Amino acid sequence: MNHRRITHLIALPATVLVLAGVTAATPIAIAAAAPAAHAGAARSAAGQVRAAERTLLRAAVDGDTRTAGALLAPGLQLIDVTGAPQTRAGYLATIGGGVDFVTLKPLKPISVRVYGNHAVTRVNLKFKVVAQGLTVQHDGWTTDLWRRHGGHWKLVWSQSTATPNHLDLFIQSLQP
Secondary structure (H helix, E strand, O other), X not given: OHHHHHHHHHHHHHHHHHHHHHHHHHHHHHHHHHHHHHHHHHHHHHHHHHHHHHHHHHHHHHOOHHHHHHHEEEEEEEEXXXXXXXXXXHHHHHHHHHOEEEEEEEOOOOEEEEEOOEEEEEEEEEEXXXXXXXXXXXXXXEEEEEEEEOOEEEEEEEEXXXXXXXXXXXXXXXXX
């Protein structure tokens, strides 16, 4: 009988400790899982922004001002590859017929960094455009700032830089 009583006395605290351990471990497991769940949300936002960037590139090639316009913030500020600033209306006029974007093809995957309701994309592109009867082909970089408002990503700022095909000619063109 003493043996049974000793077993209960040992078993009861052991059971309490095990249950306490399970209860204590549960918040840790939840806390450990939270960053993974948060990372999934960030990936989801990055995927949404990447899809918006691809859609905007396709809209420019297609001359689809309606689709492009839905992705552009009202106060869009854009610097094109020539270094000229453009507004939202100017950019829509450009893709609507001012310039024929034959190709805007990412050369590498679109890089996205999400910061809350803002995201930055960077994409290395192959450009082929026809403007004023001239066909121009070059590589370049575009960096875009996106803002999420009302659940939708809108392009706020954009800057594109052409990568010269012939560096010597480019340097000569910059000289007075």
